[in-house]
Amino acid sequence: MNKAKELLNKLKEFVSLHKVVCLSAAGAVCAVAVTGIVVAVVLGNHSKADTVAGVETAQEETMQTIVMATVEEVTEETTAQTEAEEETETEVIETDSSLEFEYDGKKIVISADKPVELIPEEDLADKIKEDDSTTEIGGDVEVDEPDSGNSKVNDTAKDYDIIVDNPDKTVTAGEEYAPLAGVRIDELYNSSAPIGFTITDEAGNVVASMTGDEVKNYGGNPEDIKVTLENAGNYKVHYEYTAPGMTVTETVNGIDVSHWQNDAGGIDWGAVADAGYKFAMIKVAGRSIGDDGNLYEDNYFRYNIEQATANGIKVGVYFFSQALSVQEAYEEASYTLNLIKDYNITYPVAFDWETSSGYRTCDRLNKDELTSICEAFCDTVKSHGYQPMIYMSKNDWVNKVHTNKLTSKYNVWLAWYFYKYYNSPSNRLYEDGDEVPDLDFGYNIWQYTSTANIPGINGACDMNVAFATTYKSGDTKTKDITIRVEKKKGEPETTAPDKDNTTETTTGTTTGTTSGTTGAAETSGTTAANNAETAAPVQ
Known part of the structure; x- marks a missing residue:
């Protein structure tokens, strides 16, 4: 029998006896109708609302109501309707937010925004059988x-390290040395990475340093930052770079x-x-x-x-x-x-x-x-x-x-x-x-x-x-190199002062100076950035 006709007959019986139909909608498929009022199918394992005479409670947002027809719209259909007509596939209507179609005589609306009522397991029982495949399933994959x-x-897992092009450097005492020349982060252009440095002598005294932020805010090319090492000997250059979070x-x-x-x-x-x-x-x-x-x-x-x-x-x-x-x-x-x-x-x-x-x-x-x-x-x-x-x-x-x-x-x-x-x-x-x-x-x-x-x-x-x-979060990378400072020709070799007799302020004994192109600086253990103009971070 046609499902709409069957539903109509049942509704007519209820309406004729009670005039009003009131059924619980929670967890069941319910039909609700009054003469001239919408006939609805409420789908609802997730439904917490009750429907009374076609009026939903304030909890209606938790319930999916699927309108089928009004009582006045459900008309008598001839019993001569063919089986082929009943099985005719219904149109699939797609909107920007939902997909509408008929399933087992019901209008189904599938939307990702609210729980779609699932087909009860017992209703699928006649379609579930043991898998009788005799060959391994698998489509055509290129x-x-x-x-x-x-x-x-895929280089997203690449670990960016500090690269020094010429780590074995030799300079002459009293001449300028550029600690960031030829220093970069892996394959990135050197000025795009704020690499800080600290230079210490053989006694462990800090003779010059700049943090990564000071380098980033330096007003020129970091390769132009110069350090003058006054005394001969071996010096350790410690580089440090903290990658930004990404x-x-x-x-x-x-x-x-x-x-x-x-x-x-x-x-x-x-x-x-x-x-x-x-x-x-x-x-x-x-x-x-x-x-x-x-x-x-x-x-x-x-x-x-x-x-x-x-x-x-x-x-x-x-x-x-x-x-x-x-x-x-x-x-x-x-x-x-x-x-x-x-x-x-x-x-x-x-x-x-x-x-x-x-x-x-x-x-x-x-x-x-x-x-x-x-x-x-x-x-x-x-x-x-x-x-x-x-x-x-x-x-x-x-x-x-x-x-x-x-x-x-x-x-x-x-x-x-x-x-x-x-x-x-x-x-x-x-x-x-x-x-x-x-x-x-x-x-x-x-x-x-x-x-x-x-x-x-x-x-x-x-x-x-x-x-x-x-x-x-950003990782901190470090790299150490040693540079050799040779004495000037004709001068006796001197040794680095004891750490206790060396201060790291602008008023103490100097063992090294730093300078930059945006403002000359003569400091001990401090940075060119202290006297340089502040600029926007180097990109």
């Missing part, structure tokens, strides 16, 4: 030799697994953790690749997530999708969230979309359809407080979906294999500084091979590197 056109060097991208190594790794010999999660792998994306469930499209739970999901967590590995999950509609994506998200609700998920919940010859999804979806399917899954997941993610191969990301629309809203898991890792005889794995894919969109996790061998897993394993953006 295997390439990286070159300048598709890869870039947002950096750090890499984290991890794996993804499913029952295939367990079937091949099991997973020793303790050994995986001891090998240094910090996260695991674990298959929670999937949809079969055949025409029936049954849902199934991965046979080892519970074991894998419990053992990984017990060994200190952060976990995310993925659902292997074969959805052909937003309705099926909604089913997949509901099934996934029901399965993971009792676990501590610290990495994203991923929508794994793959296709290949023989799959039910092969060549059956256009860009608009697949993009909407991704949104339906991801927004349902996000509405329940998880971080959604989409897994696709490079080719699918570029050609099968509206890339910018999805990558601007969701985390991206990119599958793209490089030859240096794929089937590598030496089991080559990613290291910081290796080339990474260069694409027009960003990505959060890169799956770079499916053929790795690692401790704790028998057989091949998918390898991933996650790119985590964090704020890092």
